[in-house]
Amino acid sequence: MFDVITNWLSAMGSFGVALLMFLENVFPPIPSELVMPFAGYLSARGEMSFVTIVLLGTIGSVTGAVLWYWVGLWADETRLRRFIAGYGKWLTLSNEDLDRALAWFRRHGAGAVFFGRMVPGVRTLISVPAGLTRMPMLPFLLSTALGSFLWTVLLAAAGYLLRAHFDRVADWLNPITNALLLLLLGLYLWRALRGVLRS
Template sequence: MFDVITNWLASMGSLGVALLMFLENVFPPIPSELVMPFAGYLAATGELSFAAVVLLGTIGSVAGATLWYWVGLWANETRLRRFIDAYGKWLTLSNQDLDRALDWFRRHGAAAVFFGRMVPGMRTLISVPAGLTRMPITPFLLYTALGSFLWTTFLALAGYLLRGQFDRVATWMNPVTNALLLLLLAAYLWRVLRGLKRG
């Protein structure tokens, strides 16, 4: 996974940052924790502009979050619960999970959107309850953009400051990310099998 991301960024440049950050929000297995630091490293070597990396990373992240917001807006809670009843076991998602997400969002509102953009595993999910509860689009975009900007800046800055150490990091990051993806796949299969047994 690390090699795929780094090769993509090296060949596509700043536009690749935006596209990967969009995909990271749509397909969470693509981690922003790899995308943005490497983009920051490329900025440190002079191959990319740091400002462009942060700006396009933020734009890609906001675009992906907005897609899920519209899914929540379109689906409405009844339709989403029907979908979970039919396909939830394949997504390892239950109506109880939805209840918890909605309850957390209703208690924290705008703060959930802002801070959710900086929490791994929450970045994608927080947009759906925002849409389901009909949060107005303007504050949603504002808090999403602010949270995404802080997150992408922090990660890009980490890669920028890492500079000379990046080659050393790359040698162990690829096997670590591959192992992590295998663990995620195993956990997913276990949850699916457990859901099928219950059903």
């Protein structure tokens, strides 16, 4: 995964940052934790502007979040519950999971969106309850943009500051990310199989 991301960014430049950060929100196995630090590293080498990669990374991230917001808005809770009842076992989702997510979101509102944008594993889907609960678009966009901006700045700055050691980081990061993806795949298959056996 690391090699794919680094090759893509080297080939596409700053706009590749926006595209990958958008895809990271739509397809979670693409990790922002690899995209933005490598973009920061390229910035430290003078191949990209730091301000540009942060702005484009934020725009890509917010665009992906808005897509999920519209999914939540379109689906509505009743339709989503029917979908989970029929296909949730393949997504390892249950209506109890939805109940917990909605209860948490209703307690914290805009704060859930803001902080959720900086939590791996949560940042991608935090927009769905925002859409389901009809959170107004302006507060949603402000919370999403601010949280996404802080996240991209932190990750890009880490890559920028690690520039002298990035090759060494890459040597151990690539096998770790591959192992993590395999672990996530195994976890998904286990949960999906358990859901099928229960139905």
